[in-house]
Amino acid sequence: MGGTNTSLDQYGSDGRPELHEGLIQKGISKATIQVRGYKHNPAENKIRWLHDQYDKLWHTTENDWKFIEGLTRLHRDGQVLLLNNGPDRYYYIPQGHRWLVEAFDPDLDKLQKAGLIRRPRINGEKRERIMKRTFWELTPSAKDLSDTEWSGDGEGDMGEGVVHRLGVWLAYWWVVETHEKLDHEYHANVLAKRYHRVNGSVMDVSVEYTNGEPRDTQSQELVIEVEADSRHVEATDTDVWKLCAQRRNAWIFPTREVLVDVLQEMSFRGYTGLDESEIPETLAVRNHRDTYNHRLDRVNGRAPEAWQSMMYHPMQEVYTYALIAEDLREVRPELFRGESKESRGKRENQE
Numbered sequence: 001m002g003g004t005n006t007s008l009d010q011y012g013s014d015g016r017p018e019l020h021e022g023l024i025q026k027g028i029s030k031a032t033i034q035v036r037g038y039k040h041n042p043a044e045n046k047i048r049w050l051h052d053q054y055d056k057l058w059h060t061t062e063n064d065w066k067f068i069e070g071l072t073r074l075h076r077d078g079q080v081l082l083l084n085n086g087p088d089r090y091y092y093i094p095q096g097h098r099w100l101v102e103a104f105d106p107d108l109d110k111l112q113k114a115g116l117i118r119r120p121r122i123n124g125e126k127r128e129r130i131m132k133r134t135f136w137e138l139t140p141s142a143k144d145l146s147d148t149e150w151s152g153d154g155e156g157d158m159g160e161g162v163v164h165r166l167g168v169w170l171a172y173w174w175v176v177e178t179h180e181k182l183d184h185e186y187h188a189n190v191l192a193k194r195y196h197r198v199n200g201s202v203m204d205v206s207v208e209y210t211n212g213e214p215r216d217t218q219s220q221e222l223v224i225e226v227e228a229d230s231r232h233v234e235a236t237d238t239d240v241w242k243l244c245a246q247r248r249n250a251w252i253f254p255t256r257e258v259l260v261d262v263l264q265e266m267s268f269r270g271y272t273g274l275d276e277s278e279i280p281e282t283l284a285v286r287n288h289r290d291t292y293n294h295r296l297d298r299v300n301g302r303a304p305e306a307w308q309s310m311m312y313h314p315m316q317e318v319y320t321y322a323l324i325a326e327d328l329r330e331v332r333p334e335l336f337r338g339e340s341k342e343s344r345g346k347r348e349n350q351e
Contacts, residue, residue, distance in 0.1 A: 004305075015047035016078060033119055039168055039246070041296065043147055044147065045067050046144075047144075047145055047146070047147060050144065050145055051065070051145065051161075053146075054116075055217075057114075058110055058113075058114045060111075060114070061106075061107070062109070062126070063104040063105055063106050064104075064106045064110070064230070066104045066106075067100060067101070067104045067111070067143055068106075068111070068116060068117070068119060068138070068145065068146075069146070070082075070097075070100045070103075071097065071100065071136060071138050071142070072138065072142075072143075072146045072148055072220065072303075074091070074092075074093045074100075075093070075162060075165050076148050077093045077159060078092060078093050078169040078172075079091065079093070081088050081101060081341065087199075087340050087342070088223060088340070088341040089259070089338055089339070089340055089341065090338060090339050090340075090341065090344050091287060091335070091338045092169075092334070092335045092336070092338065093165070093166055093169050094131070094133070094169070094170060094325060094328075094335045094336050095133065095335075095336060095337065095338060096129075096130075096131075096133025096134045096135050096168070097133075097134055097135050097136050098133065098134040099338070101134075108136075113243075113350075115134045115139055115141050116138075116139055116141055117137060117138060117139065117142060117144040118136070118137045118139055119135075119137060120135050120137045120161060120162050121137075121161075121163070121229075122163055122228065122229050122230045122254055122255060122258065123230060123231055123257075123258065123261075124229070124231060126164075130163060130166065130254060130321070131321055131322055131325055133141070135162050135163075135166070136162070137161055137162045138162070147310065147327045155268075161228065163228040163229075163254055164226055164228035166254075166321065167226035167228065167252050167254060167321055168195075168204050168226050170252070170297075170321055170324045170325060170328065171204065171205040171224045171226060171252050171324065172192060172194050173322045173328055173332060173335060174328055175222060175224065175326060175329065176192045176208050177190045177327070177331045178250060178327070179192060179221060180192045180207065181206045181220060185250060188209065189208075189209060190208070190209040190221075191207070191208050191209070192205065192206070192207050192208075192300030193205070193206050193207075194206070194209070198223060198246070199245055201242040202226065202228045203223045203224065203242070204224055204225050204239065205223070205224040205226075206222065206223045206224070207221040207222045207223075208221070209221050222246075222248050222249070222250060223242075223243060223246040223248070223250075224249070224250045224251070224252060225239045225242065225243060225249070225250075225251055225252070226252045226253075227239070227251060227253050227258065227262055228254060228260045229258055229260075230257075230258045230261030230265065233265055236266070237269065239251075240266060240269075240271050240314045240315070241310075241314070243312075243314055243315075244307075244310035244311060244312055244313070244314035245310075245311050245312065246311075246312060247312055247350065248316060248317075249312070249314070249315075249316050249317070249318060250316065250317040250318070251315060251319070252318075252319045252320070252321065252324060253318065253319070253320050253321070254320070254321050255320060255321075256281065256320055257281065259285075259292070259318055259320055260279055260280075260281045263278055263279045263292070263319070264276055264317070266314075267279065267317060270297065271307075271314045271315055272314075272315045273294060274295060274296070274299055278295055278299075279292075279295075283295075285319070285320055285323050286323055286326075292318050293317050295318075296313075296315060296316060296317070296318065308349050313321070316345060334347070
């Protein structure tokens with residue numbers, strides 16, 4: 001990398017992707033990579049070589065890498081066990097990332113300029129806080145630095161940002177509490193799943209159940225799609241058609257503003273039966289005599305023409321992250337404040 005200007009001021013706040021791509025290409029083609037003691041594993045070789053180059057170019061420290069690894073685990077698994085000098089403690093993605101910064105004290109400015117982290121965005125606008133919690137986004141370059149499986153059945157999508165992944169985890173924990181646990185009384189098998197393929201389409205979250213009879217086939221009690229913003233209209237349009245084949249569906253949005261934008265656009269396209277005057281931005285989500293879901297339910301009797309080619313109503317229930325979190329705080333408060341390893345063991349035994 002001789003002659004490369006590595007001044008931190010050279011790069012923008014989101015880093016420079018071609019620098020990282022150049023490192024990858026150079027790293028995996030180096031014949032000397034095995035001579036330097038790396039294991040004979042191409043994927044691990046690439047990761048270790050990239051770590052080595054970032055250490056040289058950006059003077060990354062062990063604490064910087066621990067922070068990146070913590071972000072990775074929270075994004076991928078929704079939780080992380082922090083082994084510290086004090087009691088071992090579980091942290092969960094709804095807590096945000098402030099505690100992770102406090103635990104490892106990484107150089108956030110350096111990591112941003114190196115193109116490894118950035119602030120999340122909603123509708124193109126940077127957001128330091130979501131649900132009043134601080135969050136950081138892993139860039140594609142940062143994801144390359146882990147052997148974590150990011151894509152595939154049950155894994156989600158490589159391009160998923162932290163806003164979308166947070167919504168998926170909230171939705172998953174929510175349906176576990178509101179469907180999986182409660183419905184076991186009536187069904188032999190009830191299982192909440194993330195990124196499960198249903199009728200040929202992958203759903204963000206689904207609840208599958210059977211009655212336990214020998215000939216009984218599996219069916220979906222509920223399917224959920226998380227819409228992280230309202231700018232990707234064509235992708236949302238695709239989700240409409242995915243969900244219109246399901247008997248019961250729900251949509252979850254990060255903010256009320258995104259919810260309103262999507263409802264208005266889908267109404268314009270003839271998918272909800274609502275018109276713009278029926279979707280005021282200030283309409284309550286809950287604890288109000290006329291909520292979004294009440295209005296959606298009320299228009300089911302006057303279906304627009306698009307519904308003639310749909311099996312079920314494409315937009316039946318809508319929620320925000322804050323609304324789902326409100327429910328979860330009552331039954332799973334540890335998701336928002338963490339818990340000790342001992343407390344978690346006791347909780348799991350009770351369940």
